[in-house]
Amino acid sequence: MTQQDIRPPAAASLTLAAVEPAPDRRPLISYVLPVYNEQDGITAFHTELTAAFEGRPDLDFELVYVNDGSADGSLATLRGFAERDDRVRVVDFARNFGHQIAITAGLDVARGDAVIVMDTDLQDPPRVSLELVDAWREGAEIVHARRRSRQDTLFKRTTAHLYYRVLRSTTEVDIPLDTGDFRLLDRRVADELRKYRERSRFVRGIVASMGYRQATVAFDRDERFAGETKYPLRKMAKLAIDGVTSFSTVPLKMITRLGFLVLALSLIGIVYALAMKFFRPDITVSGWTMLMVVVLFLGGVQMLSVGVIGTYVGRIYSETQGRPLYLVREVIGGSKADD
Numbered sequence: 001m002t003q004q005d006i007r008p009p010a011a012a013s014l015t016l017a018a019v020e021p022a023p024d025r026r027p028l029i030s031y032v033l034p035v036y037n038e039q040d041g042i043t044a045f046h047t048e049l050t051a052a053f054e055g056r057p058d059l060d061f062e063l064v065y066v067n068d069g070s071a072d073g074s075l076a077t078l079r080g081f082a083e084r085d086d087r088v089r090v091v092d093f094a095r096n097f098g099h100q101i102a103i104t105a106g107l108d109v110a111r112g113d114a115v116i117v118m119d120t121d122l123q124d125p126p127r128v129s130l131e132l133v134d135a136w137r138e139g140a141e142i143v144h145a146r147r148r149s150r151q152d153t154l155f156k157r158t159t160a161h162l163y164y165r166v167l168r169s170t171t172e173v174d175i176p177l178d179t180g181d182f183r184l185l186d187r188r189v190a191d192e193l194r195k196y197r198e199r200s201r202f203v204r205g206i207v208a209s210m211g212y213r214q215a216t217v218a219f220d221r222d223e224r225f226a227g228e229t230k231y232p233l234r235k236m237a238k239l240a241i242d243g244v245t246s247f248s249t250v251p252l253k254m255i256t257r258l259g260f261l262v263l264a265l266s267l268i269g270i271v272y273a274l275a276m277k278f279f280r281p282d283i284t285v286s287g288w289t290m291l292m293v294v295v296l297f298l299g300g301v302q303m304l305s306v307g308v309i310g311t312y313v314g315r316i317y318s319e320t321q322g323r324p325l326y327l328v329r330e331v332i333g334g335s336k337a338d339d
Contacts, residue, residue, distance in 0.1 A: 113186075
């Protein structure tokens with residue numbers, strides 16, 4: 001089964017007005033919950049999330065878990081949730097496609113009047129998600145959960161702090177500081193977001209670029225409940241590159257500026273070499289050291305430039321292939337009419 005098989009009818013994405021819940025029913029809140037090797041903590045998360053629901057009888061809830069090719073017992077646990085709770089649906093990927101694609105699949109399936117995206121490691125407290133709902137009911141169409149503090153290592157906190165600020169200063173959209181993918185989207189926004197099908201996805205940037213009425217709810221991020229982070233340095237670096245190259249041409253502009261700088265330095269070097277040749281020939285010696293410095297410097301600049309250009313060309317190549325964003329093995333739970 002491909003991504004098209006689980007998406008709602010296309011007409012739903014053409015709705016221009018917000019979907020208002022009928023007066024005789026409660027608003028339906030959908031949760032999009034990516035899961036990758038979370039067997040040690042997923043049960044605790046599900047228990048805490050459903051417990052939070054008990055205090056909100058004015059709302060109905062739907063939980064869309066996306067199993068992103070987990071290699072542990074996460075899928076078996078999710079199956080148990082679906083068997084015991086008809087509010088749970090599980091989208092099981094054929095393999096690991098990545099966190100941003102898992103969010104996309106969950107949005108394709110979610111049916112709620114509002115959709116909340118959050119991770120399942122309990123760093124984002126479930127109780128805070130209900131504060132996002134309150135902000136939505138007050139009129140906001142996008143509600144960002146902003147991290148007021150976070151229980152991470154000093155290296156993680158420092159790099160995250162710098163990353164969000166560099167990203168904001170280099171991209172062409174106003175991405176809220178210190179926000180991840182934990183946010184609420186109105187039905188209208190979710191339908192519009194489903195139209196964005198690029199492969200190298202940076203969801204938080206896409207959402208920020210859409211406009212609409214946006215609000216922010218500050219919270220204190222908790223420690224990870226169990227297991228290891230699914231965003232090690234390598235994946236964080238890739239996400240950072242996707243964020244910059246998706247919404248900015250600054251790296252390409254920097255190559256041009258660097259080229260002018262190198263040209264200026266080269267002209268200065270030429271003038272210096274000629275001056276020494278004509279005015280101080282007595283101390284002019286074979287400039288092996290200078291030659292090596294110049295060659296290595298120019299070689300490094302050229303490789304860096306080719307790398308940046310290659311990143312953009314690679315994105316073009318990936319997009320032109322037109323392959324499905326993800327493949328689904330099966331959808332577990334929910335009514336048969338929706339599959």
